[in-house]
Structure formats: structure tokens, C-alpha cells
Amino acid sequence: MLNLATVVGRNTHMLPHMLNHYRNMVDNMYVVVYRQSEDDNIVEEIEELGITPFRVVTEPKYDWHKVTELYNKLKRTKADEWWIVSDDDELQVYPRDVRDIVEECETKDYKFVTGGFLDRIGPQGTFPEVKPDTNVHETFPYAGFFRYPMSGACPNKVTLMKGYVDVTPGQHYVRFANYATSWGERHPDRMPIEDCFTQVHHFKWDSSVLQRLLEVAETKTHYSFHKEYNKMYRSIARSDWKIDIKNKEYLVEKLKNFSYIDYNDYPYWDKLRSLIVKI
Numbered sequence: 001m002l003n004l005a006t007v008v009g010r011n012t013h014m015l016p017h018m019l020n021h022y023r024n025m026v027d028n029m030y031v032v033v034y035r036q037s038e039d040d041n042i043v044e045e046i047e048e049l050g051i052t053p054f055r056v057v058t059e060p061k062y063d064w065h066k067v068t069e070l071y072n073k074l075k076r077t078k079a080d081e082w083w084i085v086s087d088d089d090e091l092q093v094y095p096r097d098v099r100d101i102v103e104e105c106e107t108k109d110y111k112f113v114t115g116g117f118l119d120r121i122g123p124q125g126t127f128p129e130v131k132p133d134t135n136v137h138e139t140f141p142y143a144g145f146f147r148y149p150m151s152g153a154c155p156n157k158v159t160l161m162k163g164y165v166d167v168t169p170g171q172h173y174v175r176f177a178n179y180a181t182s183w184g185e186r187h188p189d190r191m192p193i194e195d196c197f198t199q200v201h202h203f204k205w206d207s208s209v210l211q212r213l214l215e216v217a218e219t220k221t222h223y224s225f226h227k228e229y230n231k232m233y234r235s236i237a238r239s240d241w242k243i244d245i246k247n248k249e250y251l252v253e254k255l256k257n258f259s260y261i262d263y264n265d266y267p268y269w270d271k272l273r274s275l276i277v278k279i
Helices: 014-021 044-047 064-079 098-108 147-151 209-217 226-238 269-276
Strands: 002-008 028-035 053-057 084-086 090-093 112-121 140-143 156-162 198-202
Touching: 002 014, 002 064, 002 098, 014 028, 014 090, 028 044, 028 064, 053 064, 064 084, 084 098, 098 156, 112 147, 112 269, 147 226, 156 198, 209 226
Parallel strands: 002 028, 002 084, 028 053, 112 198
Antiparallel strands: 084 156, 090 198, 112 140, 112 156
16 A cells, blocks of 8 residues: 655645645545644644544644654554655655556565655745645746755655655654664665656745744744754845746756646756755
């Protein structure tokens, strides 16, 4: 069986689009709701979208370590099955059918698959509003790589794995014993990046993102990575409150297909892959 695990907090408006993206890719979808207080209305918002939470937890604001713990615990409920782990603003795209990739992993005894972020942004580098009826592919026509150069945020992601495979905070790497991780270009348990390196289209950059960046930056807690968020917020402020899509370092390109995401649409993916795995 192939399962989807996601943890949702404030960003409920992207959740329906995200789940719709994965609906035909997996057998089961598990939504864990992360609320910040007992009177948080996040559960009501989720249920209004027609989604039944698998689990509801109440934890401190923006504790990304706790979010990763929730992912690891959820996956271990079906430890021998395969899982896609995706935050609620991530649309993962594979070079071929994900079930074929799982079958190859089983045959060759690979335990996990990795990938990296492609940041999606609106026209002229703006942050569009997302509603239930929004076509996110048309609304975010540009893809690039600006978050890492602007804030230093890690662009690596573990995207597909066996349930017993634990990930590090942010789901950036696999966590092994003695504090070892899967960082680097090669690991015997990982499907080689030449065979599959997942594109993680990141739809974080909508009309609510500036407020969310500021809120995390103001937490001043180590588990929220507040310095990274503060750096991103200040970088956007310096570029007139948008992303400079003409900055060549960001490798921003307008995509051609706006009905779905085509793995081959973005022209610099091979170049980015080589960069990302070294970070």
C-alpha cells in the first residue's frame, strides 16, 4: 500500500489543492491537524473543507521538531508500507509513475527517495491569493530556486520512504543511529538521484506568507528556525515586497503547462539537482 502523510496548521487554504494533487497517486491519505491552542478553530476549518482529520494535536506554535515527530509516529503505524510525506503546501512530482518507483525500490532494496524544492511564485514575483476554486497552476506560473539564496533554508526533502524510515526536522534528510543522516549525493539505501529526484513544488508563497513569516520570526524559539524566517522576511522587504524573478541566481522560469505539473517543464532541474544534494 502507498500512503500520504501530511500535517496541517494555519495554511488550510492550500490543503484541498494539495490533497487533490495526491488523490490518484496513493491508496490512503492521513491528515494530522496541528492546532496551537484548545480554542484554535483549525479543526472546524478542516471539517468545513470536507476533510476528516486522522488525529488532532495541540502543541506550541511553529514547533517544526514536533511536526516531524508526528510524521515519524504516523508512518510507523504502517512501518512496512510506503509513505509519501508532504507538507500541506507541497506538490511532489515524480519523473514517472510513483508506483513504478516503489516497485523498483522494492526490487533493488532501496528504502527511500529524495528530492528538492522548486519555489512557485505569481506574476512579476507577487504572492497570489489562494481560494478553493483557484487554479494554482495558472496562479503560480513561475518556478525557481529563491528561498535558499534568500534565507539559507535547506532545499533537500525526503519525499518517499518506508514507514520505519525516520526523517530529521523539516523532513530534509533520513535520520540514522548515532546522529548520522542521509546528507550527500549517495547512500546505499536511497534510490540514486539519477534515477529519481523528486520535484517538490512549493506553494508556500501566497498572499498569507508575509504574515506567516513574520509570526514565526517573532517567536524567537530555536525549534521554529526563527532566524531563517526573519532573514527571508527581510530579504523580501528589500526587494519591494515581492520576489525578484529577474535575478539570475534564482533560476526563475515561466512554466508552459498550467493544467498540471510536467516534470520536464522546468529547464534547470538537472542543474538544481546537482546543487541541492551538496547543501
